[in-house]
């Protein structure tokens with residue numbers, strides 16, 4: 001796939017480019033936030049690997065801008081070890097996934113492959129039609145019977161993750177890590193709260209959900225489409 005790599009540390013950037021090129025990807029590299037953002041806005045990519053700490057424009061702002069312009073493009077954030085406090089976790093929530101430096105080649109490739117499966121070139125998940133409702137993931141709205149309801153980037157992330165793994169149950173911890181960019185048992189309640197809000201937008205009867213169903217003791221599952 002076509003990958004944009006934005007990393008200011010030259011040796012790391014070259015290493016990532018070599019790694020991804022060797023894995024069969026076409027890679028465009030940028031060394032600062034402004035150049036990276038320009039590249040990402042100019043051309044469509046199937047994945048953006050984005051450093052959090054960047055000169056000229058920080059990775060979070062680049063993430064926000066790319067997310068707004070190209071909501072369907074997965075973003076893999078690179079973060080520094082020790083920066084996993086609440087603030088940073090909150091900041092990286094717009095990304096699809098993140099890896100903490102230093103990471104191994106194997107770890108990075110594994111994440112890239114997972115995200116790549118989520119957005120294959122021929123099968124962009126921009127729209128779902130379910131139970132008389134249209135979920136437009138690119139425009140982040142739900143349309144039903146002439147009414148439009150806006151979705152947040154995180155809600156779009158939840159829908160994408162559940163839909164892509166609809167053959168199995170998705171755990172709260174997994175949603176927390178993969179969509180919210182957080183880890184820890186105590187915060188899984190935040191997932192339940194987010195699902196409750198999302199059900200009000202997606203379900204005909206939020207009290208008896210048929211799209212995102214609860215699996216007792218396990219998590220959530222996507223049941224249609």
Ligand code: CA
Nearest residue numbers: 008051053054
């Ligand atoms: Ca950096």
